[in-house]
Amino acid sequence: MREFKAKLGYFMKGATVFETGVNFSIFSKNAFRVTLEIFEKASDDEPIYIYDLNPSFNKIGDTWYVFIEGVKEGDYYTWRVDGPYKPKEGHIFDYNLHLLDPYAKAITPAYFKESFKKCLIVNSSKFLNLEEDIRPCRDFKDTIIYEMHIKLFTMNKNSLVIERGTYLGILEKIDYLKELGITAVELLPVFSYEPDDLDRKNPLTGENLRDVWGYNPIGFFSPSSNYITNLCENTVTCNQLAEFRTLVAELHKAGIEIILDVVFNHTGEGNEKGPIVSFKGLDNSIYYILEKDNKEKYCNYSGTGNTLNVSHPVVKELILDSLRYWYGVMNVDGFRFDLAAILGRDADGNWIGDLSLLKDISNDPILSKAKLIAEGWDAAGGYFLGEFPYGWAEWNGKFRDTVRKFIRGDKGQVWDLAIRIAGSPDLFGKSGREPYSSINFVTAHDGFTMWDLVSYNEKHNLENGENNLDGENNNNSWNCGIEGMTQDINIIRLRKRQVKNFIVILMISQGVPMILMGDEMAKTQYGNNNAYCQDNENNWLDWSRLEKFSDIFYFYKKMIEFRKNYNCLKRNKYFENKDSNGNGLKDISWHGVNLNQPDWSYDSHSLAFLIDGLDENNLKGEHIYVALNSYHEKLRFEIPYIPGQRWYVVVDTYNEEKSFSEEDILLDKNYYDVQGRSSIILISK
Known part of the structure; x- marks a missing residue:
């Protein structure tokens, strides 16, 4: 029989492992009762130890904490938090719910559906290994980014990967990435999320749709367990950390940097109808921006149901701590921030730029050398491209749009095209930033693939189950004369030529080029320009196209090599x-x-x-x-x-x-x- 003993503890965040036990700490300003529950297995419903924190000596300010002797790494825990239930004031406390720690380093996977989710106790310091894993530290101007998704990259059987769809599966394709010549991979979100939270079916096949992209996080420190090998209860220890950390180290050995697509603008808890998993139950009115006239509803700058209150000091600190963890412990090289415009807003939704969390991130002493990339817009109409603080690079949406229009044959594009080729000094030069502040791209996960860009005039998203209403309508695409798939050799030749024209402009422009996974082998999503819910062969990378479109791959490879050979294409200063x-x-x-x-x-x-x-x-x-x-x-x-x-x-x-x-x-x-x-x-x- 295991024995446990509670002591005063420390107010360090999350769960911290010591030789004799574990220290726990959680923030909640408005709670009046906080309980910690310890579990021995991921599937257990009954805890092996319960402790009610005493606000007289287990609390300092708004932080609750306790040290429990006898708890060890590999155990699981949840929090129960009670407080006022006053939805009109933004408080929705429910003591019956098991809540996740925002600082949890690992979270039980979706595999355990018969039980509620739990936090896994991990001693993450053992993943440091900094002496064995040295970052390439490549200059930003020399960077060539490959945007990819862990699962979609290798899940297809014709990838010939043994560990398909996993962190370790990427290792089997490192030689391929090196041959292509990219210098950094930008991974779509790897934070813990629930892929099966979508309550929707494919109307054409009847199959359940899955949130495969992962843009609805439920934890900012925990790598997703959806991409680990041999998932079962006996292996749920810290595999997701170990395998992710292995991926980082092996990419670094190959000279490839790793950039994480991070989502801090919202969470997977959704709107007022969404689940209560963590932040809502811990202190809803603190973590989220609520509507002023009706605090039962969430402001929705993200377009996904809620908006994190990133201007609050506690939320700011949480985000900074998360970034420091991934950069300092997991040893990644940088971050791309989804809908980063939200991080530049205050609690009233106003853009404050240099006074916001964005400046705190770029000035942070730990993150000062990390590659910071912003998506400079959000779902509430905010478009702040070129307005980010010094130290930030930005996805250049104007580059994308102008290049697409020019290649399509639109009039009135030449002057702006010249500005984009020159590194967009109109956007970034005004604030003293360099040409490499511009992340140039023609395609990204959002929107058409490059092959679909030259094959479809209209989006074809019916299989997403939203009546083709989702996804961007203005794609600036041209199908070259026939909509979709064709055997017409002349159309195919023209499409290949248009793709190569895109590649030429992308690789000879000042700034940092970004390539979408699979564009180098003419990946198609059959006209779906919002394939976030398509976890199937239509969306998995079809490696048979590498042979079918070997000329496209060769052209990509040689243009990347050409760019690397000429420093005048990678200038530090504007022309x-x-x-x-x-x-x-x-x-x-x-x-x-x-x-x-x-x-x-x-x-x-x-x-x-x-x-x-x-x-x-x-x-x-x-x-x-x-x-x-x-x-x-x-x-x-x-x-x-x-x-x-x-x-x-x-x-x-x-x-x-x-x-x-x-x-x-x-x-x-x-x-x-x-x-x-x-x-x-x-x-x-």
Whole structure:
């Protein structure tokens, strides 16, 4: 029979393991009764020990704490909290509920549906291993991001991965990632969440839909157990921590950084009809922003039912502690913040930018070297692209939209395209930030894949069970003449060319390029531009397409390699439109079909430019000339003359067999006929 003894304890957050027992601490300002329950197994309904905390000596300020001798790592615990039940004032305490600790390092998986969820006691310090796991510490300007989902990447049988759909399954594809040439993976959320909380079926198949993306977290410290191997009660110890930590270390050994997509703007507890799992039951009015006139309802800046009250000191501290844990203990390299505009709002919803949690994060002494990436908008109409504090990079939605429109053939895009190619100084230069503050992307998990972008004019989301009302309507896509799948070889050729045109612009633009998982093998979601609930073969990466679209993969790989080889494509400073090194060339010069005559008119469909290879870091002396033609007919471009050097063709996306040439193909004339809807890259030697 195990024996337990309660002592005064300490007010350190969460559950902290010591040699003789475990210290527990929880915040609740409005509670008047707090109880800790200890369980021996994940499936147990009856605790092996219960302790009612005494507010006279188990509480300091609004923090409740106790040290329990006899409790050990591997045990489980929950909290029960009682307080006023006054929904109109925002209080919904219910002592009957078992609540999760916001600081829990591991949470029982969805496997144990016959019992309530519990927190697992973990000594996370043993996962530090900093001497064995050294971060690559790559400069941001040299980064090439690959946005991916743990499960969707390897779940398909044709991935030939043994541990499919898991943290460890990624290890079997590290050589593939290295061959592609990316330098960082950006993982869709890995915080604990419930994939089966969706109460909706696929109307076409009748199958239950699952929240596979994971954007509804229930804990900010616990890695999801949905991606661990051999899930069963006997293995539920700290596998999710161990296997995630192994993934980080092995990626680092391969020179690949790991960026986490983190969700701090809302939680999986949803609106007033949602479950009470943790924050609602601990202190609802503190953790969430409630409507002023009706505190029974939640402000919904996130579009998912609730909004975390990130301006409250306790919530701020929770988020900072979470980030420090993942960066300092789990050893990840950075974070991408979902709907980060919410983190820049005050409790009344006003944008306060430099005065907000965003500034606290970028100024934090622990997080000062982490890569911080923001999604600069939210679901309440907030669009603050370019307004984030110094130290932040941002998803550049304007880059995405302008490049899509230009490649589609829209008018009025050329001037803005030039600004985006130059690193968007209009957005980021005004606050003193660098070109690499711009995370350039054409596609991301939200929206069409790149192949679907050139294959569909309209979204096809009926299988999501929302009558095709979900997902973005304005995709700036073009199906190249036929909606969806086709065997028409001419349509397929055009689609491939359009994809390559996207890749060219993405890889020659100043800033940090981001690639969506599977775009390099023409992944399709069959027109679904919001596949968050599709946990099936239509959404799992189909590795058979790697052979079918080997030319797309090769082009991606070679363009990534090309970018790495030229520092002038990865500048620390914006172009100044002048000859800064005395070689007779401006750092960048803009052209049209005629030299020094760019066509900025509304009807223009083309742009050319020359980048001086003798930039601040590069002494190779190879200059880069790019011509982009989104017109449907051929255009003849004059090629600049550089004394003592000749031009060689590297890329011509119209050349189906050799879109990217590894040979020195000499250009023996002073012009180049760029075919309709195609791009070229020349280098000088």
